[in-house]
Amino acid sequence: MAGMNAFSHIPLSASPARKHDANMQYIGIDLGGTATKAVVLSADGAEHAWTSVPTPPLTSEDEVRTFVRDLRVGLGMEQAGGVAGVGLAVAGAVDGAGVLRMAPNIALDLDLLRDALTRELRCPTFALNDASAAAFGEQQLLPKGDAPRSLVLVTLGTGVGAGIVVDGRVVPGARGAAGEVGHITVEADGHLCGCGSRGCLEQYASARGLVRLARERAAADGTPLFPEPMHDSDAYSVFLAAENGNVPAQEAVVELARRLGQALATIACVIDPDVFLIGGGLAGSAEAFLPATRDVFRKHACPACRDTPIEAARQGNRAGALGAALFARSQVDLA
Numbered sequence: 001m002a003g004m005n006a007f008s009h010i011p012l013s014a015s016p017a018r019k020h021d022a023n024m025q026y027i028g029i030d031l032g033g034t035a036t037k038a039v040v041l042s043a044d045g046a047e048h049a050w051t052s053v054p055t056p057p058l059t060s061e062d063e064v065r066t067f068v069r070d071l072r073v074g075l076g077m078e079q080a081g082g083v084a085g086v087g088l089a090v091a092g093a094v095d096g097a098g099v100l101r102m103a104p105n106i107a108l109d110l111d112l113l114r115d116a117l118t119r120e121l122r123c124p125t126f127a128l129n130d131a132s133a134a135a136f137g138e139q140q141l142l143p144k145g146d147a148p149r150s151l152v153l154v155t156l157g158t159g160v161g162a163g164i165v166v167d168g169r170v171v172p173g174a175r176g177a178a179g180e181v182g183h184i185t186v187e188a189d190g191h192l193c194g195c196g197s198r199g200c201l202e203q204y205a206s207a208r209g210l211v212r213l214a215r216e217r218a219a220a221d222g223t224p225l226f227p228e229p230m231h232d233s234d235a236y237s238v239f240l241a242a243e244n245g246n247v248p249a250q251e252a253v254v255e256l257a258r259r260l261g262q263a264l265a266t267i268a269c270v271i272d273p274d275v276f277l278i279g280g281g282l283a284g285s286a287e288a289f290l291p292a293t294r295d296v297f298r299k300h301a302c303p304a305c306r307d308t309p310i311e312a313a314r315q316g317n318r319a320g321a322l323g324a325a326l327f328a329r330s331q332v333d334l335a
């Protein structure tokens with residue numbers, strides 16, 4: 001089975017000339033639908049502080065001011081100065097100019113928040129999509145020598161998304177939608193998706209999709225799921241049932257693997273990354289579906305891409321904040 005060392009021949013990702021002051025710090029903020037994680041990194045990438053706060057609505061000056069203050073207190077950054085850049089990862093479509101095109105799950109005025117961070121911390125703020133940030137974090141933090149130039153991080157959780165890094169750079173797309181792989185069609189007349197289309201990957205490879213598949217199989221087979229999912233997105237119970245030999249749960253996991261493998265093969269035809277990483281909440285159970293995903297991928301991918309490694313992501317839910325801070329560092333370098 002292809003492992004991480006399968007791409008160890010890929011040359012070290014070219015770091016841009018380091019122009020930053022060694023004493024300067026970078027803040028990475030991962031603004032999620034319910035919680036926000038933030039980290040302070042020094043210029044050499046060492047982690048200095050982490051904090052996590054609930055994500056409030058961020059549409060008024062007051063809300064934004066309180067939020068920025070809470071973050072600074074949590075990070076021990078009450079004093080202004082010493083910060084060279086802030087990276088802001090957002091659960092929404094952010095284009096290459098940093099404009100928020102769509103954020104269905106957060107009440108956010110991005111301009112207001114960006115202006116407040118820039119003003120309070122006296123440094124530029126760079127916004128990007130959260131999956132893009134996570135992909136950049138994973139790419140930058142792979143061991144030197146293994147670091148791929150190009151990768152696609154596919155996140156399987158409440159929804160399905162992706163972050164794309166090509167030649168060491170984040171690819172946001174013209175409309176911020178370059179990572180919307182959850183809406184790749186994998187079944188022409190499949191299940192109706194929230195986007196209005198049918199048969200999107202998200203309907204099969206998200207937590208909710210997996211639970212629905214398992215319940216459908218259980219009804220068709222006349223075999224109950226055990227354990228029974230506790231709610232509509234309790235993927236963990238489905239993986240547990242599959243591990244315990246429950247047939248409908250196993251069939252649902254195989255179906256997820258099949259759809260994911262198909263979609264990755266489609267992505268490979270366009271991006272041809274050095275490696276695919278699988279992250280998000282479902283990645284904790286990656287070993288349950290990655291072997292089958294690799295088999296399906298191999299069947300559908302164009303011949304040149306058949307051996308592309310497909311691995312579990314390494315940084316878990318830290319990747320977004322770390323990637324946002326590293327993105328800020330890369331943007332300050334370019335300036």
Ligand SMILES: [Zn+2]
Nearest residue numbers: 183193195200
């Ligand atoms: Zn869709």
